[in-house]
Amino acid sequence: xxxxxxxxxxxxxxxxxxxxxxxxxxxxxxxxxxxxxxxxxxxxxxxxxxxxxxxxxxxxxxxxxxxxxxxxxxxxxxxxxxxxxxxxxxxxxxxxxxxxxxxxxxxxxxxxxxxxxxxxxxxxxxxxxxxxxxxxxxxxxxxxxxxxxxxxxxxxxxxxxxxxxxxxxxxxxxxxxxxxxxxxxxxxxxxxxxxxxxxxxxxxxxxxxxxxxxxxxxxxxxxxxxxxxxxxxxxxxxxxxxxxxxxxxxxxxxxxxxxxxxxxxxxxxxxxxxxxxxxxxxxxxxxxxxxxxxxxxxxxxxxxxxxxxxxxxxxxxxxxxx
Amino acid sequence: xxxxxxxxxxxxxxxxxxxxxxxxxxxxxxxxxxxxxxxxxxxxxxxxxxxxxxxxxxxxxxxxxxxxxxxxxxxxxxxxxxxxxxxxxxxxxxxxxxxxxxxxxxxxxxxxxxxxxxxxxxxxxxxxxxxxxxxxxxxxxxxxxxxxxxxxxxxxxxxxxxxxxxxxxxxxxxxxxxxxxxxxxxxxxxxxxxxxxxxxxxxxxxxxxxxxxxxxxxxxxxxxxxxxxxxxxxxxxxxxxxxxxxxxxxxxxxxxxxxxxxxxxxxxxxxxxxxxxxxxxxxxxxxxxxxxxxxxxxxxxxxxxxxxxxxxxxxxxxxxxxxxxxxxxxxxxxxxxxxxxxxxxxxxxxxxxxxxxxxxxxxxxxxxxxxxxxxxxxxxxxxxxxxxxxxxxxxxxxxxxxxxxxxxxxxxxxxxxxxxxxxxxxxxxxxxxxxxxxxxxxxxxxxxxxxxxxxxxxxxxxxxxxxxxxxxxxxxxxxxxxxxxxxxxxxxxxxxxxxxxxxxxxxxxxxxxxxxxxxxxxxxxxxxxxxxxxxxxxxxxxxxxxxxxxxxxxxxxxxxxxxxxxxxxxxxxxxxxxxxxxxxxxxxxxxxxxxxxxxxxxxxxxxxxxxxxxxxxxxxxxxxxxxxxxxxxxx
Numbered sequence: 001x002x003x004x005x006x007x008x009x010x011x012x013x014x015x016x017x018x019x020x021x022x023x024x025x026x027x028x029x030x031x032x033x034x035x036x037x038x039x040x041x042x043x044x045x046x047x048x049x050x051x052x053x054x055x056x057x058x059x060x061x062x063x064x065x066x067x068x069x070x071x072x073x074x075x076x077x078x079x080x081x082x083x084x085x086x087x088x089x090x091x092x093x094x095x096x097x098x099x100x101x102x103x104x105x106x107x108x109x110x111x112x113x114x115x116x117x118x119x120x121x122x123x124x125x126x127x128x129x130x131x132x133x134x135x136x137x138x139x140x141x142x143x144x145x146x147x148x149x150x151x152x153x154x155x156x157x158x159x160x161x162x163x164x165x166x167x168x169x170x171x172x173x174x175x176x177x178x179x180x181x182x183x184x185x186x187x188x189x190x191x192x193x194x195x196x197x198x199x200x201x202x203x204x205x206x207x208x209x210x211x212x213x214x215x216x217x218x219x220x221x222x223x224x225x226x227x228x229x230x231x232x233x234x235x236x237x238x239x240x241x242x243x244x245x246x247x248x249x250x251x252x253x254x255x256x257x258x259x260x261x262x263x264x265x266x267x268x269x270x271x272x273x274x275x276x277x278x279x280x281x282x283x284x285x286x287x288x289x290x291x292x293x294x295x296x297x298x299x300x301x302x303x304x305x306x307x308x309x310x311x312x313x314x315x316x317x318x319x320x321x322x
Numbered sequence: 323x324x325x326x327x328x329x330x331x332x333x334x335x336x337x338x339x340x341x342x343x344x345x346x347x348x349x350x351x352x353x354x355x356x357x358x359x360x361x362x363x364x365x366x367x368x369x370x371x372x373x374x375x376x377x378x379x380x381x382x383x384x385x386x387x388x389x390x391x392x393x394x395x396x397x398x399x400x401x402x403x404x405x406x407x408x409x410x411x412x413x414x415x416x417x418x419x420x421x422x423x424x425x426x427x428x429x430x431x432x433x434x435x436x437x438x439x440x441x442x443x444x445x446x447x448x449x450x451x452x453x454x455x456x457x458x459x460x461x462x463x464x465x466x467x468x469x470x471x472x473x474x475x476x477x478x479x480x481x482x483x484x485x486x487x488x489x490x491x492x493x494x495x496x497x498x499x500x501x502x503x504x505x506x507x508x509x510x511x512x513x514x515x516x517x518x519x520x521x522x523x524x525x526x527x528x529x530x531x532x533x534x535x536x537x538x539x540x541x542x543x544x545x546x547x548x549x550x551x552x553x554x555x556x557x558x559x560x561x562x563x564x565x566x567x568x569x570x571x572x573x574x575x576x577x578x579x580x581x582x583x584x585x586x587x588x589x590x591x592x593x594x595x596x597x598x599x600x601x602x603x604x605x606x607x608x609x610x611x612x613x614x615x616x617x618x619x620x621x622x623x624x625x626x627x628x629x630x631x632x633x634x635x636x637x638x639x640x641x642x643x644x645x646x647x648x649x650x651x652x653x654x655x656x657x658x659x660x661x662x663x664x665x666x667x668x669x670x671x672x673x674x675x676x677x678x679x680x681x682x683x684x685x686x687x688x689x690x691x692x693x694x695x696x697x698x699x700x701x702x703x704x705x706x707x708x709x710x711x712x713x714x715x716x717x718x719x720x721x722x723x724x725x726x727x728x729x730x731x732x733x734x735x736x737x738x739x740x741x742x743x744x745x746x747x748x749x750x751x752x753x754x755x756x757x758x759x760x761x762x763x764x765x766x767x768x769x770x771x772x773x774x775x776x777x778x779x780x781x782x783x784x785x786x787x788x789x790x791x792x793x794x795x796x797x798x799x800x801x802x803x804x805x806x807x808x809x810x811x812x813x814x815x816x817x818x819x820x821x822x823x824x825x826x827x828x829x830x831x832x833x834x835x836x837x838x839x840x841x842x843x844x845x846x847x848x849x850x851x852x853x854x855x856x857x858x859x860x861x862x863x864x865x866x867x868x869x870x871x872x873x874x875x876x877x878x879x880x881x882x883x884x885x886x887x888x889x890x891x892x893x894x895x896x897x898x899x900x901x902x903x904x905x906x907x908x909x910x911x912x913x914x915x916x917x918x919x920x921x922x923x924x925x926x927x928x929x930x931x932x933x934x935x936x937x938x939x940x941x942x943x944x945x946x947x948x949x950x951x952x953x954x955x956x957x
Contacts, residue, residue, distance in 0.1 A: 027455070030455060031454065031455060031458070034455060034458040034459055034462065035458065037462045038458055038461055038462050038465070041462055041465035041466055041469065042465070042484075043469065043484050044484060054431065055427075055430065055431060055434060058431075058434040058435065058437075058438055059434065061438060061461055061465065062434065062437055062438055062441060063484075064465070064484060065438075065441040065442070065464070065465075065468075066441065067484070067485065068468060069441070071489050071492070071493075082514065083516065083517070084487075084488065086502055086504070086514060086516070086656075087487035087488050087490070087491045088487045089502060089504075089656050090487075090490065090491045090494045090495075090502055090658060091490055091494065092628060092656070093502065093626060093627040093628060093656055093657050093658040094494065094626055094658055095587070095589060095626045098490070098493055098494060098497060100493065109484060109485060109493075111485075111490065122484070126484070193497070193498060193660075194496075194497035194498065195496060195497060195498075197496060218493055218496045218497040219497055220494065220497045220498050222626075235546050235549050235550060235590055236545065236546060236549055237546050301622065315591070
């Protein structure tokens with residue numbers, strides 16, 4: 001009796017295990033199938049979608065749906081044939097890439113051109129949090145940019161939706177154009193400018209359930225050209241100069257003579273601050289501060305003193321060269 | 323799926339044999355997404371069972387090659403590792419148990435599923451939480467429905483893009499206030515401009531199409547824009563930057579067609595006309611009140627774009643007549659112009675000017691022991707020229723009483739003492755109005771005044787309440803006359819000043835004051851504190867050999883040594899300073915001066931310097947600055 005019962009139990013327990021294993025296998029099989037289907041439905045080329053792991057598939061699906069919701073609320077103008085012809089040129093004309101961030105920092109959309117700028121393909125970013133790819137010291141600033149400053153000033157009805165800042169992101173491109181592993185990525189300074197928008201059309205229900213903030217930030221991110229690697233030719237109104245870290249000229253392009261009247265030799269060893277307009281000096285000091293913190297900066301417009309007196313408006317892109 | 327099963331098994335096996343080895347958690351996601359080479363493997367991975375034997379084999383590898391094989395199998399198994407490109411896991415500690423990784427992965431997956439469920443309209447109304455499979459199935463359905471709505475499969479060149487172009491354009495315009503424009507390269511004719519131009523430049527697009535771009539560009543920028551549009555003829559040279567040296571390389575390159583080839587990028591900014599037509603203006607115009615303003619408003623537009631060429635045939639009715647040059651090719655610039663977002667926050671016209679300041683330190687008797695570099699631009703003296711001299715030599719006569727009083731005060735109190743505005747003589751003879759804040763720094767251990775710190779601010783345009791208003795260009799002569807006149811004033815304040823030949827010893831004032839304080843202190847405190855310490859602070863040893871000769875010269879002799887012909891009060895002051903140095907050295911000296919007899923009385927380098935200088939002036943009849951190169955000043 002006793003010998004039989006344990007045997008039976010053993011068999012039944014084994015069978016149970018087997019059943020559960022089979023059930024699990026079946027479930028997993030179905031799951032994989034559905035994932036595969038979902039991946040196929042994503043509006044991306046098959047070569048990309050077939051490589052995705054499950055989490056990425058969901059992430060991309062999420063992003064796509066979010067994007068849809070975002071755009072649903074915006075009324076798109078009816079376009080003429082002529083207009084549509086040129087639609088693809090917008091992104092091409094821009095030097096950088098387009099990035100759409102949700103209110104809590106998730107990358108909802110990133111245009112394909114990101115791979116030319118930062119190296120990683122589009123799908124690697126989409127759905128992830130932007131904080132995974134940005135320099136930790138910039139996170140604070142980024143959060144501020146994402147936050148909607150509600151009730152900023154009651155006097156002005158429209159809030160400032162403009163956003164412009166410098167962001168350091170991981171870049172897997174080497175100077176020779178090769179890609180490296182994300183682990184050995186370097187930081188690239190991007191000049192981001194854009195606007196923050198709200199999706200007012202979203203139903204309240206959805207918002208509450210999602211905990212999704214109804215704001216999103218659309219940015220155009222461009223890299224600042226490194227002086228060693230300028231793609232677009234410098235025009236006749238641009239001059240190049242080099243400085244020590246305390247802003248004294250060590251070299252200046254001779255173009256400055258026709259623009260401001262100084263001969264390059266006159267400028268050497270003088271601090272560039274001697275040539276800034278007084279009203280701009282605060283701003284320029286801040287820009288220099290950014291330069292040292294981030295590595296590159298794009299100043300706004302400021303005035304430079306000309307030799308014969310008077311000022312000329314200028315804008316500078318600066319890079320720290322170590 | 324079997325693949326997953328064995329992968330998990332392999333993973334578990336890994337932990338079994340090498341505890342804490344979570345290598346498989348790390349690299350696979352990355353390699354999966356990065357390399358397109360995985361396509362065949364992963365495609366088959368989706369299929370059932372085929373992977374099974376391979377994976378099993380992989381899991382049975384010996385521990386040494388475990389990591390490698392795991393890597394391999396994981397690269398092929400893109401389904402099993404749904405944590406795929408989870409960057410956090412890569413960064414975390416390697417020693418975490420596999421179960422934790424798995425748990426985290428599951429949680430993340432569940433979160434994603436939940437989020438997805440929230441996004442799908444059909445899922446939302448469901449009260450109970452749906453299971454994973456159902457959510458996924460509904461997602462598939464939803465995406466299919468969306469796809470059907472936005473684009474049709476019937477399109478010949480169906481290119482799946484996350485975002486169709488028109489929506490992309492829309493987003494771009496949302497990001498930047500800009501517009502797309504296409505201009506022909508030869509004449510600058512605007513071939514196309516997007517509707518958004520009306521928002522940025524306030525011109526309707528019909529106004530602009532067909533016009534020349536140069537009509538809308540600021541006249542001074544026309545040259546620049548022409549350059550950007552043109553071929554190499556207008557570019558005398560290519561300006562390239564040598565990557566190594568960072569300097570420009572002038573190269574006559576056979577540029578020609580290369581620069582105009584499709585895709586060549588352009589980036590520049592220019593000023594474009596801004597059509598300011600507002601209701602208010604119209605009203606003005608109607609009323610005829612103000613004269614018509616010809617001045618145009620311009621805004622800075624940042625243009626980035628690329629060059630594009632077409633054979634003219636394609637353009638149809640817009641066929642350009644300038645085909646002769648380009649031989650049936652029409653090239654143009656396609657660019658996005660953005661109203662420059664980087665405008666400066668303009669200050670309200672208030673320039674925050676930091677007051678010109680410099681810091682000096684005095685010894686107790688008012689001799690400079692430290693002078694900030696900034697003083698040179700303000701006073702004209704180099705720091706070396708001031709060190710060791712008494713500040714009283716530079717104060718304007720009218721201010722001397724007030725400043726002497728302040729001097730006393732600061733030596734007595736521990737607070738910051740403010741002076742009124744006073745005049746300080748600059749090197750070139752003029753006076754600069756300063757206002758200072760003094761406080762005496764007391765050595766916490768010896769409880770003595772080490773030095774007086776003075777923060778001096780330049781005051782401009784204020785009248786000196788305490789002193790005279792005239793600026794003397796020839797200080798020596800006028801001062802001499804003033805000295806005579808005011809000598810009597812000085813006497814009651816500063817007792818005991820010998821005034822031979824009608825000259826004043828400004829430097830004595832300081833030393834006398836210091837003496838007073840020290841006497842006072844000596845009376846009140848123990849004599850062991852070494853009251854003469856103020857001098858032993860900052861200076862290094864300077865050659866003192868010369869000083870020994872005159873170390874013991876008493877007051878009276880000093881005046882004899884001075885050349886009667888000299889009228890500069892500075893020299894006398896130095897003589898005075900010399901005396902002071904001597905008189906102060908009654909206490910112990912902290913300076914080790916070996917082999918310099920009598921110099922023990924002079925423990926300060928400044929005093930020594932003063933002596934040297936007076937000697938030199940005496941001997942060589944020099945009134946000029948002494949060459950300080952040999953003196954090793956530490957500044």
